[in-house]
Amino acid sequence: MADDVGVVREATGEHRPAFLELFFDLVFFLALIVLAADLSATLTWLAAAQTLILFLAFALVWALSSWVADTSDLNRPRGQVQVFWVMTGSLVMSAAVPEAFDGRGLLFAIGYLAVQLGSATYLLITGRRQIVRIRNRRILFWAGISGVAWLAGALLPNTPRTVLWALAITIEYTAAVLGWPTPKLGHSVGWEWKIVGERIAERYRQLLIIALGVSVFTSGLTLSPDNYTIYRVAAFGMAFATAVLMWRIYIYRAGELLPDAIVASTNPSRFGQFAAVSHLVMVAGIILSAAGTALVIDDPLRPAHPGWGATMLGGPVLFLVGRSVLAYTVFSQVSWTRPIGIIVIGLLAAAFPVLPQLTIMALVTFILLGIALADSFNFGIRPGPATPPRLPF
Numbered sequence: 001m002a003d004d005v006g007v008v009r010e011a012t013g014e015h016r017p018a019f020l021e022l023f024f025d026l027v028f029f030l031a032l033i034v035l036a037a038d039l040s041a042t043l044t045w046l047a048a049a050q051t052l053i054l055f056l057a058f059a060l061v062w063a064l065s066s067w068v069a070d071t072s073d074l075n076r077p078r079g080q081v082q083v084f085w086v087m088t089g090s091l092v093m094s095a096a097v098p099e100a101f102d103g104r105g106l107l108f109a110i111g112y113l114a115v116q117l118g119s120a121t122y123l124l125i126t127g128r129r130q131i132v133r134i135r136n137r138r139i140l141f142w143a144g145i146s147g148v149a150w151l152a153g154a155l156l157p158n159t160p161r162t163v164l165w166a167l168a169i170t171i172e173y174t175a176a177v178l179g180w181p182t183p184k185l186g187h188s189v190g191w192e193w194k195i196v197g198e199r200i201a202e203r204y205r206q207l208l209i210i211a212l213g214v215s216v217f218t219s220g221l222t223l224s225p226d227n228y229t230i231y232r233v234a235a236f237g238m239a240f241a242t243a244v245l246m247w248r249i250y251i252y253r254a255g256e257l258l259p260d261a262i263v264a265s266t267n268p269s270r271f272g273q274f275a276a277v278s279h280l281v282m283v284a285g286i287i288l289s290a291a292g293t294a295l296v297i298d299d300p301l302r303p304a305h306p307g308w309g310a311t312m313l314g315g316p317v318l319f320l321v322g323r324s325v326l327a328y329t330v331f332s333q334v335s336w337t338r339p340i341g342i343i344v345i346g347l348l349a350a351a352f353p354v355l356p357q358l359t360i361m362a363l364v365t366f367i368l369l370g371i372a373l374a375d376s377f378n379f380g381i382r383p384g385p386a387t388p389p390r391l392p393f
Helices: 019-041 045-071 077-099 105-126 130-154 158-177 197-222 230-264 268-298 306-312 314-331 337-351 357-376
Strands: none
Touching (some): 019 045, 019 077, 019 197, 019 268, 045 077, 045 105, 045 197, 045 268, 045 306, 105 130, 197 230, 197 268, 230 268, 230 357, 268 314, 268 357, 306 314, 306 337, 306 357, 314 337, 314 357
């Protein structure tokens, strides 16, 4: 690796996330806060779909930056430039979120493409190792294809923009899953990324903590200091309890043993992708739940309705789905408490006509408490060491 001093480093099990990556997470924290606030302000099915598109764009930026850091020396200026470039573009994207499907669509698209194309171009130029250049040529190829849809959508009205941007993000995620297959270059293989179990697992855990922080922050902001009522304070307390319970459910065994599972996997890179998907699903659930709890704190006694229920119930359901995927990737099995919790939360939708939002929220909190207690007393499964499934590809 001597030919890449300052740009590429050899991945070893000793590596932990660099301090600069934690600085970068502040920008991602801001992005999630803006997304949660924007969703709670305009709670419609179209707004939910648009929020999902923007979330997936931010998530892909975060994921690629975290994976690139496995082979970049962020303690040297040449490695730091790329991170600061991504941070700048992400700030532009965050500023454009509230009107991304209105007057700031072009600003968001330019910011996003500047991050993706600019970062890959910089690494292509500065990386001296052939494998680094090939890897970023593949990413550039697919970012260029999706970029056409991003820019074309930015020039169209709301609904056509949503369709084109959904197509663009689908192209990018499909390409990433397939290893960015490119004419004459083939597709990326796992050993190119040199995944470090301890480092990447710590980044995933930090991602989840960021999302939980967004949930607490959003709840705190919603509880206005000049309008305290016992019901609003109770809703805030349950919002915090929900965040704590989600953390407890996440960290119990699977969250703790994730680094060991990555090391034990026969294909660490592909396993890392599955772990990334499970964490992104959980983060999406937490952000969705944060938007729902903000509405409860704002008006606790308001009758529950389907639009709100899609956030208040859908958020915890998504979180439990992602947590189930994580459990399977670590232990090759899933605790029965997860699917039962998903079903019981879903059944609460039948109570919308007769119960206020605060009561529904309390019931969701108690269901999560039951899952956490079941974990503590080993009522689900009794997982031993990390035993990830053997992936067929």
